[in-house]
Amino acid sequence: MPVDLRSYLGHVELPNPVFTASGCGGTGRELAQFFDVTRIGAFVTRSITMAPRAGRPTPRMAETPSGMLSAVGLQGPGVEVFAERELPWLAERGARTIVSIGGGSVAEYTALARRLAGAPGVTAVEVNLSCPNVEDRGRVFARDGSAAAEVVASVRAATRYDVPVIAKLAPDVADVVSLARLCVDGGADALSMINAPLGMSVDVDTMRPSLAAGTGGLSGPAIRPLAVRCVWQVHAALPGVPIVGMGGVMTGRDALEMVLAGACAVAVGTALFHDPYACQRILRELEELLQARGFDRLADAVGLAHRPAGAGPRNRIDLEESSL
Amino acid sequence: MPVDLRSYLGHVELPNPVFTASGCGGTGRELAQFFDVTRIGAFVTRSITMAPRAGRPTPRMAETPSGMLSAVGLQGPGVEVFAERELPWLAERGARTIVSIGGGSVAEYTALARRLAGAPGVTAVEVNLSCPNVEDRGRVFARDGSAAAEVVASVRAATRYDVPVIAKLAPDVADVVSLARLCVDGGADALSMINAPLGMSVDVDTMRPSLAAGTGGLSGPAIRPLAVRCVWQVHAALPGVPIVGMGGVMTGRDALEMVLAGACAVAVGTALFHDPYACQRILRELEELLQARGFDRLADAVGLAHRPAGAGPRNRIDLEESSL
Amino acid sequence: MAGSPVQVTGTVLTTRRVEAYHALTVVAPAVADRFRPGHFVTVAVGGPYSSMLTRRAFAIHDVKPDYGGTVEFVFSVRGPGTAWLADRRARDTLDLVGPLGRPFPLPRDPCTCVLVGGEYGSASLFVLADVLQRRGCRVDFVLGASSADRVFGALRARRMGETTTLTTEDGSLGMRGEVTDVLAGVIADARADVVYACGPMAMLRGVTAVCVEFGIPVQVSVEQAMACGVGICMTCVVPVIAEDGVTRMVRACTDGPVFLGERVRFDDVGTIPFDALGAPGGRHG
Amino acid sequence: MAGSPVQVTGTVLTTRRVEAYHALTVVAPAVADRFRPGHFVTVAVGGPYSSMLTRRAFAIHDVKPDYGGTVEFVFSVRGPGTAWLADRRARDTLDLVGPLGRPFPLPRDPCTCVLVGGEYGSASLFVLADVLQRRGCRVDFVLGASSADRVFGALRARRMGETTTLTTEDGSLGMRGEVTDVLAGVIADARADVVYACGPMAMLRGVTAVCVEFGIPVQVSVEQAMACGVGICMTCVVPVIAEDGVTRMVRACTDGPVFLGERVRFDDVGTIPFDALGAPGGRHG
Ligand SMILES: Cc1cc2nc3c(=O)[nH]c(=O)nc-3n(C[C@H](O)[C@H](O)[C@H](O)COP(=O)(O)OP(=O)(O)OC[C@H]3O[C@@H](n4cnc5c(N)ncnc54)[C@H](O)[C@@H]3O)c2cc1C
Ligand SMILES: Cc1cc2nc3c(=O)[nH]c(=O)nc-3n(C[C@H](O)[C@H](O)[C@H](O)COP(=O)(O)OP(=O)(O)OC[C@H]3O[C@@H](n4cnc5c(N)ncnc54)[C@H](O)[C@@H]3O)c2cc1C
Ligand SMILES: Cc1cc2nc3c(=O)[nH]c(=O)nc-3n(C[C@H](O)[C@H](O)[C@H](O)COP(=O)(O)O)c2cc1C
Ligand SMILES: Cc1cc2nc3c(=O)[nH]c(=O)nc-3n(C[C@H](O)[C@H](O)[C@H](O)COP(=O)(O)O)c2cc1C
Ligand code: FES
Numbered sequence A, B: 001m002p003v004d005l006r007s008y009l010g011h012v013e014l015p016n017p018v019f020t021a022s023g024c025g026g027t028g029r030e031l032a033q034f035f036d037v038t039r040i041g042a043f044v045t046r047s048i049t050m051a052p053r054a055g056r057p058t059p060r061m062a063e064t065p066s067g068m069l070s071a072v073g074l075q076g077p078g079v080e081v082f083a084e085r086e087l088p089w090l091a092e093r094g095a096r097t098i099v100s101i102g103g104g105s106v107a108e109y110t111a112l113a114r115r116l117a118g119a120p121g122v123t124a125v126e127v128n129l130s131c132p133n134v135e136d137r138g139r140v141f142a143r144d145g146s147a148a149a150e151v152v153a154s155v156r157a158a159t160r161y162d163v164p165v166i167a168k169l170a171p172d173v174a175d176v177v178s179l180a181r182l183c184v185d186g187g188a189d190a191l192s193m194i195n196a197p198l199g200m201s202v203d204v205d206t207m208r209p210s211l212a213a214g215t216g217g218l219s220g221p222a223i224r225p226l227a228v229r230c231v232w233q234v235h236a237a238l239p240g241v242p243i244v245g246m247g248g249v250m251t252g253r254d255a256l257e258m259v260l261a262g263a264c265a266v267a268v269g270t271a272l273f274h275d276p277y278a279c280q281r282i283l284r285e286l287e288e289l290l291q292a293r294g295f296d297r298l299a300d301a302v303g304l305a306h307r308p309a310g311a312g313p314r315n316r317i318d319l320e321e322s323s324l
Numbered sequence C, D: 001m002a003g004s005p006v007q008v009t010g011t012v013l014t015t016r017r018v019e020a021y022h023a024l025t026v027v028a029p030a031v032a033d034r035f036r037p038g039h040f041v042t043v044a045v046g047g048p049y050s051s052m053l054t055r056r057a058f059a060i061h062d063v064k065p066d067y068g069g070t071v072e073f074v075f076s077v078r079g080p081g082t083a084w085l086a087d088r089r090a091r092d093t094l095d096l097v098g099p100l101g102r103p104f105p106l107p108r109d110p111c112t113c114v115l116v117g118g119e120y121g122s123a124s125l126f127v128l129a130d131v132l133q134r135r136g137c138r139v140d141f142v143l144g145a146s147s148a149d150r151v152f153g154a155l156r157a158r159r160m161g162e163t164t165t166l167t168t169e170d171g172s173l174g175m176r177g178e179v180t181d182v183l184a185g186v187i188a189d190a191r192a193d194v195v196y197a198c199g200p201m202a203m204l205r206g207v208t209a210v211c212v213e214f215g216i217p218v219q220v221s222v223e224q225a226m227a228c229g230v231g232i233c234m235t236c237v238v239p240v241i242a243e244d245g246v247t248r249m250v251r252a253c254t255d256g257p258v259f260l261g262e263r264v265r266f267d268d269v270g271t272i273p274f275d276a277l278g279a280p281g282g283r284h285g
């Protein structure tokens, strides 16, 4: 029997829970060579900015153990070109498009949300909070709960009522749960976790940072334990809030891990660089795993690892936060 | 020509920069089967607590891509037994011992420092700030700058003037630089980075967290980019403060990466589980790499990746903090 | 123990399938030299660019003098590490650390020993039987598993043992049931003085209960997830009652894996017993 | 381009050493079918439990019809990924994605072409020469490297080219110096209409400068660190002047790797030129 894979972000129903991760799926056209982008739950765009951006100098990427560092710098054509050329292409094909937005100030996020409110084909808006706040000496919004909440509130206000707003969080904050709570209080309908934490590598031959930008975002399986932890903690604290889980999902097993920890949808980023068919493969593997475990509906697996401990010592979960 | 490998923590001179990482070298006796623990820069003990601790239930470990999660829970016999049976063994052999301490309150850290101030053979005290503060609902000290600084200040006050106090920080804080600064202002003579960030994995077969404790510390090469980034950022902000770099150091190249980023010493943790000879091997490899690059002294390589950009576009470093 | 463990890069001499199991023989003279029955080795898996960081532990099944000394271990494929090992071929190299752990203590004087093995747990019992017999002991075997293809070493047991009793849960070989169902009979018939057991925790608990009833000692070899195998990571602990009567969380890798069965608090494995030394809110000294 | 790229798991047919290089031939009919000169493939490295996440890019050196279609690429060992590849043996499998990238544009009418290759960059020029010659073009080769063992394909060039000029920096083969030292002479002698070049960035810059002086077009195939190879990660960008005169950061993997030399801002590679579209503080439209 096929599993009911429907996933819900607020009131929006998606046919299945596998998305692309922001910045990892190009414009959609590139992946369309490999699979039908309308068959996945949603296509998430790279973070769109008001003005065109050339991004960071190269080298923009470095491989690390089971991960990679990248510093693209939100290269893109700006929201006008996006709304005129990229979004319609996705909309015409019937893809569900989640538009990620990135700004340097509350005003810029708001302007982006306004511009997109008029554009047809926007299924949801994802607010990338890992952007530097130019009004706070470049401190990223996600590191300051009140700035993050302000951004979310103003995007929520500028967005059509039937379009969910998703706040995207990173793990390198003191307390992801309180940040999540502030975003939800600010009006976020869902949360997306995790954005790539800041990392760095030094090339021991040139004796210089490997990336031109110095630091970059760490992505891939290396960070999956951080992602699962964030999803778990936030789902425990805010069980009603839909979570899009991401960070190192390479296989259906990894996707199921996110789901069991509390994600109702899963986004695939770095895996696409290794396997351009990854979204479809992961979706198929996830369905098979759910079937093998006797689930009729994806929804029944969401957060299941939190269920009260059954009998037996292995089931006792003790959640004091120390790692040691 | 041999390289001058001496490393300095404040006024204390160590013959070389390779240490064990806290909690990863047992009591010293176990590793002594494989190499002479007096030949490495320093032996760092597991975090010692006032009372004996039985630690967390098993399973205490789970493998993750290029990393592992662990939740040992500071199992140990307590400071009295440590000072009577473990420390003397190390001291008799002439090992330089850095005693890591862990407490649940400022008072407990202070008491530990006092007890150790009388014990012979303590080369330095490392303050593990990733312990839950029982007086702050279990929030770990490292997530609250003022609590961290208070611990450091009171340990500094209780410790002999000629024994350096090292504050150990984790990467999962909003701003590792400001935390480092607070610790140094509080009296830390050196910093140790990074402790294992909090992670988690869910077993998709049992559909339960893999660790009995739920969450655990993520260690190994997966986190090296986070460690290098912390070392880099703190060295840039506080160039005069000695840093012990750790997190996923498996080879001499990894150790050199830490050194170039700003560490004057390097601690080896998880690598010891894979290769019990790791400290000696890494020391030898590091020396060879320094030699091959024409260094006479380790000290000349410390922080070298920060040097002002030379000619050529690849050398331009741009350090805005965003990863995207 | 004969000297401390070593790390070696050994060449795989032979690989073979034994029913549900794989067996690898590796040239490793330094490990073979130091070997005592009950020792284990840990193996690095996945090759030089592996994402698998932790070594895998395997009981040493046999050592032979060929090529200066070889070590054989037997395993079933469980996850990615053992899957990788199952793909090794003759002439590949393997990175081993060993021999590790506290081996089986041997009786001072000749006596009657029952050796109980569950699944691949029986792998370590044949070299033990050999040493016991050379000391003049009588050896009886009880081997069990879920099904016939998972009973390891039945033939060799029949060759070596005074008696050999087999059990399978599905009845495909020997008696239907578990080793604990037949153990009491075997102990009584042989008038056993001591029992040695290696297998899943649940089996060890059952075996220990039977031995306690008979009032005879049982040496059990336990299995716990291990990150290091050499006593430095503290991830492999089990609650064990020490001679002073105090329960401590002790390392399976270096304080064990062989323990006196009655001292292991099997019911509390996977917990910190409230009365363990240093238990939260519990005893502190 | 003939259709879109595909992912295939191909069997290694042969491995060979060619001086300083390794060459692997892989059975991959779907890639071979779609191939045009200038295409590249990306290869997954390190096996199933690899810690190496990103694919490695290699120019396709040759395709053959054997076994339905094979693809050959040539590489030198640089880091762990190429070291792993160098250990592959016949009958191993390799995971390839390809063919990728914008291939070399071909002249409509017969003309005279100079093909310039540096180090392993010459690997992609022979299938190009073949196609050009079948279209009635004259082909001359200029190949260079640091030393004789790093000049790839000198013999084949001598066999195929109207003329072949070799350079090495240490003088161990051909002229001492770089390809750019001899290129003007070759262009003049052959009265070349167009140049094709593949090799290190510094060489491509020099070749472009020579061609600009002669006023003839040059098609350069650039190399940039790539995480995906299929146009979705934006890590492989180079500053290129578009037809509208505006500099954009374009993807080497899908907008290239072949560009018209004069459009690539070689001096600004590794920077964001201040006048690029969307440069910080710069032009926004
Ligand atoms: C002292 C000792 C002796 C052993 N002897 C044998 C033997 O002779 N034959 C045999 O088939 N198996 C034996 N095991 C179990 C064997 O170590 C595991 O089956 C193996 O580690 C699983 O690795 P994997 O990658 O296939 O599975 P995974 O489940 O992917 O392993 C992931 C991680 O968990 C650890 N792990 C998982 N299960 C176990 C376990 N049961 N014990 C220890 N570590 C575990 C692994 O070491 C690894 O770090 C022994 C274990 C111990 C502790
Ligand atoms: C279009 C294209 C065609 C190429 N053709 C060939 C060829 O025919 N023969 C050949 O020997 N090499 C070729 N290269 C370079 C080859 O991709 C690198 O040598 C290889 O990726 C290095 O991998 P490594 O693991 O050995 O080295 P590492 O330095 O450890 O690689 C680490 C990471 O950096 C990336 N990387 C490092 N250097 C390069 C580079 N120069 N180009 C692209 N990615 C890089 C790798 O893909 C990997 O992600 C080509 C590169 C490109 C972009
Ligand atoms: C090359 C690259 C570009 C990215 N660009 C964006 C972006 O524009 N906006 C954003 O919110 N996240 C961006 N991310 C982060 C991913 O969406 C994702 O959160 C992160 O990579 C973790 O998932 P993964 O491990 O599956 O890649 C980017 C990641 C990568 C690797
Ligand atoms: C099993 C284990 C136990 C640890 N115990 C301690 C500890 O007691 N005190 C402490 O400060 N850090 C402890 N750590 C953290 C390490 O000292 C080190 O900071 C971290 O593991 C990163 O380094 P690595 O990747 O080299 O292991 C422990 C780590 C592990 C894996
Ligand atoms: S496995 Fe590390 S202490 Fe036992």
Ligand code: FES
Binding pocket: D225, D226, D227, D228, D229, D230, D231, D232, D233, D234, D235, D236, D237, D251, D252, D253, D254
């Ligand atoms: S390599 Fe990913 S866009 Fe070019």
